[in-house]
Amino acid sequence: MSHAPKPAPPPVQTESDATADPTAPAAPAAADTPAASASVRAAQRQARAVRWMVGVGLAIVVAIGLVLLFLLTLATNNRELYERHYPWLFGLNVLVAVLLLLVLVWMAARLGLRLRRKRFGSRLLFKLAGIFGLVGLVPGLLIYIVSYQFVTRSIESWFDVKVEGALAAGLSLARVSLDAMANDMAAKTRSASAQLAQVPDAAAGLVLERIRDQLGATDVVLWSAAGRPLASAGQSRFELNPERPSAAQLRLAHEQRMTTQIEGLDDLPPGVTAPPPANVKVLVLVSSPSVGLLVEPRYLQASIPLPPALIANAIAVQEANREYQERALARDGLRRMYVGTLTLSLFLAVFGAVVLAVLLGNQLVRPLLVLAEGVREVGAGNLSPKAALQGKDELGGLTRSFALMTQQLADARAAVERSMGEVDAARTQLQTILDNLTAGVLVLDAQGTMLSANPGASRILRLPLTEHLDQPLAQVAGLAGLAAAVQAQFDALQAEHAASDAPNAPNASDARPAGHWQQPFELHDAAGGTVQHPISLILRGAVLPGGAHLLVFDDITDIASAQRAQAWGEVARRLAHEIKNPLTPIQLSAERLAMKLEGKLAPPEQAIVAKSVKTIVEQVDAMKRLVNEFRNYARLPSAELQPLDLNALVSELLQLYGEENATVPVQADLDPRCPPIAGDAQQLRQVVHNLLQNAQDATLQAASGQAPPPPVRIVTRWNESSRRVRLNVLDSGPGFAQHILQRAFEPYVTTKPRGTGLGLAVVKKIADEHGARIELSNRVEEGVVRGAQVSLSFATTVSVAS
Known part of the structure; x- marks a missing residue:
């Protein structure tokens, strides 16, 4: 028993991954192939490294900005340090603010790109970033406005006239003292x-x-x-x-x-x-x-x-x-420095708040994005392992539960796919068996509609049944009789089941039928009457578990024909043995009686005796010929197959059917590409001779004294696809009647007034000895029978007997 491999655990995303760039696209689903999986992992590692670099750089810039802001504040409280280091401190803070502004613009651009592409979660991330940004911006602006007013008015209050007078009076008092x-x-x-x-x-x-x-x-x-x-x-x-x-x-x-x-x-x-x-x-x-x-x-x-x-x-x-006088002179510059410091502080605070808002918003929205991406992929049928966060909060646990659920779904789908694969393999195996069966198999519903058909059924019925699927069998041209017979058998089987299932039926459990039926059937009108040969079928039917009807049939035409030929051979052998022995004494007795009575009777009586004896002798000769033909049919020797040029054999026989010898001319159309076949020259001469004689007789019968009669044609063709040589004999006679066409190859079946009906039977037997396929049909042109055609198909790969 094979065991299914244990599923691999889903990939777990670390907490550092949760601080990734919020505007970065979601990681692609794991690919099925190893090469694709390796490339995806490499891309994920590269993206993680980039995110780490961006995060570290942002942290360094923020830290530098905070340190510089502290130094700037410290310099503001120390006038000498303020005047000495303020320009470069202010410039560095502006540089940090510009870097933060670029980072913020980059994040906003990426977020706008996600919004334009309508990526899931981008609107939520935009709302969270906006909310956190407003939370940091509004209080900062309020504090800035109040501080700006306070600083401006405080600086103005420092340089009041009273303060200047008090300082001057104090200085004068000190001097006077x-x-x-x-x-x-x-x-x-x-x-x-x-x-x-x-x-x-x-x-x-x-x-x-x-x-x-x-x-x-x-x-x-x-x-x-x-x-x-x-x-x-x-x-x-x-x-x-x-x-x-x-x-x-x-x-x-x-x-x-x-x-x-x-x-x-x-x-x-x-x-x-x-x-x-x-x-x-x-x-x-x-x-x-x-x-x-x-x-x-x-x-x-x-x-x-x-x-x-x-x-x-x-x-x-x-x-x-002194300080008052100096600051009084630099009052506007001092105001600008204080306002610039305050503005820069607000700028750094707001940018830091917005960046922190984006990062915090990403912390909140990242699990939702992971879940949304996973739900979208699962909805699309992708059950590959999903990303999960390692956080200890509920959202991280939810992503892990979702990843575990996806893995379980993937395992379940893999099991279903394995089962479906096994079912498909079994179905393919069954279909292969059905396609290679010589028997025909049809599946019908309870109303007689065809659900499926194997190639064997189309081959036996000589119809493209696959083109008539989902149609009632009775509506297929030529199969109405077959459909009626099959439906009658299934109705009878259903009635037997209903009778056996009745609760008051005696011995209901013992009376239940076997559930199938079998019946021979002879199909005459297949393909709308275009097939001239009747098809002998043996039908078998059964009811499938779902209520559908299973119909299996075999073509036993060749078997029945062979059985009839064998029976006629046995009859011929017995007749030849039983009839031939008394024929010679009858003929001798009649001739002796005529000889003994010659000259002893009156002329009228003598004429009657002579006429009677002549009749007896002629009939005995006819009986002997018939017995010889039966004997030859019964004792036809086995064919000795040798490489044989069929065209040369036909050309040799055509010398006997020249214009000086034949009442009906014979025209030959021989394909020079025909390779040698394996055949017995003596028996094939008899075959061609019989076919030509039958064709000439049929042509004369249809000509009715018209001169000259149409010629008989003999044609050979080489078929490269099937690698077979085909011999066709065509006449312009009346064709075969339907009842004759059905049994033309059986002994003693003939349309000639004095024929024995063994010619085509001998031809069929010799064809079977050569492994050739023989076909007999009427040539129909514009709905009118224009003659008959006999075709023999020989294989070139038949092993030659020693």
């Missing part, structure tokens, strides 16, 4: 300088220390008018060459008695937040009690540190004013 503190420190230093009025230069160091402590100074130096340090206290004490005041400062101090200078707050870099060390340098003229031109003035210089809080506040006010 520093100046007041410097003047106060200068006054204290001038008061302290009075302690040096009576102190010489050599003792000034101790006084300077005391003054430094009083003033809280970091450094105190006593300078001469020439700018030479006389004494110092503090840091300058450790310097070899301390920084001396300029001549202009000394001159100003001499004129104004004191000068002040704030150091550490000039040329500060932008963005300084920690207060630098700053101090006030006070240069005062030391008063001297001596008055004279030779007295050299001295100058006291003190460096007093400023409070850090005051310095920090002053720096903050100065930095705020």
